Amino acid sequence: MISSDVIRGYNDTMILYMLLDGESYGYEISKNIRQLTQEKYVMKETTLYSAFTRLEKNGYIESFYLDESLGKRRTYYRITPLGLAYYREKCEEWKVTQEVVNQFIKEW
Amino acid sequence: MISSDVIRGYNDTMILYMLLDGESYGYEISKNIRQLTQEKYVMKETTLYSAFTRLEKNGYIESFYLDESLGKRRTYYRITPLGLAYYREKCEEWKVTQEVVNQFIKEW
DNA sequence: TGAAACTACTACGACAGATGAAGTAATTAT
DNA sequence: ATAATTACTTCATCTGTCGTAGTAGTTTCA
Numbered sequence: 001m002i003s004s005d006v007i008r009g010y011n012d013t014m015i016l017y018m019l020l021d022g023e024s025y026g027y028e029i030s031k032n033i034r035q036l037t038q039e040k041y042v043m044k045e046t047t048l049y050s051a052f053t054r055l056e057k058n059g060y061i062e063s064f065y066l067d068e069s070l071g072k073r074r075t076y077y078r079i080t081p082l083g084l085a086y087y088r089e090k091c092e093e094w095k096v097t098q099e100v101v102n103q104f105i106k107e108w
Numbered sequence: 109m110i111s112s113d114v115i116r117g118y119n120d121t122m123i124l125y126m127l128l129d130g131e132s133y134g135y136e137i138s139k140n141i142r143q144l145t146q147e148k149y150v151m152k153e154t155t156l157y158s159a160f161t162r163l164e165k166n167g168y169i170e171s172f173y174l175d176e177s178l179g180k181r182r183t184y185y186r187i188t189p190l191g192l193a194y195y196r197e198k199c200e201e202w203k204v205t206q207e208v209v210n211q212f213i214k215e216w
Numbered sequence: 217t218g219a220a221a222c223t224a225c226t227a228c229g230a231c232a233g234a235t236g237a238a239g240t241a242a243t244t245a246t
Numbered sequence: 247a248t249a250a251t252t253a254c255t256t257c258a259t260c261t262g263t264c265g266t267a268g269t270a271g272t273t274t275c276a
Binding site: 004008011018036091099103 | 119206
Binding site for chain 4: 009
């Protein structure tokens with residue numbers, strides 16, 4: 001059975017997806033989401049960074065620093081095995097969610 | 109551009125769908141949603157009734173009473189033209205939302 | 217050289233929708 | 247008689263999202 005919040009926090013899933021191919025950081029992820037969706041979805045900064053906090057607290061991502069001496073210091077993130085498992089669950093859940101919602105959609 | 113909350117309130121859309129074929133009331137809608145989704149989605153009572161309030165406030169549905177002298181008094185709802193327009197918009201939006209989210213879903 | 221734009225966050229507060237818990241009240245089933 | 251079902255209502259809480267604003271370094275370009 002799906003809950004209403006299934007529908008809500010897909011930002012987390014999007015972020016995890018962005019980390020599947022390797023580490024990244026906030027600004028980059030933000031840009032990549034924009035590009036991937038052709039500006040159809042733009043994640044707000046505050047949403048993004050608060051998602052990082054939540055994901056890290058849940059053990060789905062880990063943060064670390066690289067010593068680069070250019071620009072403002074970045075916080076890098078990588079996905080954890082737990083995060084990967086969570087991501088896969090969400091993908092499965094999304095299929096069910098689509099099926100469910102589609103039953104309430106009418107084509108005219 | 110879609111917002112994050114697009115993803116959230118699809119409960120409203122489901123309720124409006126349930127009213128497309130004619131008036132109904134809370135308990136019935138709740139049961140119908142259950143059946144339609146084969147228990148995959150069960151809308152919580154409080155969610156349902158607070159959605160009614162919101163939908164009516166927005167002019168998407170209208171409430172009325174029928175004089176039946178059996179059982180506890182029911183509040184019936186019907187969809188308004190504005191509600192229908194909103195429903196249609198949501199259907200369109202849902203297609204875009206699906207496309208967007210699907211770009212973050214991986215098949216394994 | 218100096219202002220604007222871009223990169224890369226952080227902090228704080230507000231809001232809306234979803235939900236849990238609990239209660240009311242009538243009818244039907246056992 | 248009692249439980250289950252129907253049909254809500256009230257209230258308080260939680261969570262994720264988002265607006266506003268601020269900090270701070272780098273690059274662009276006029």
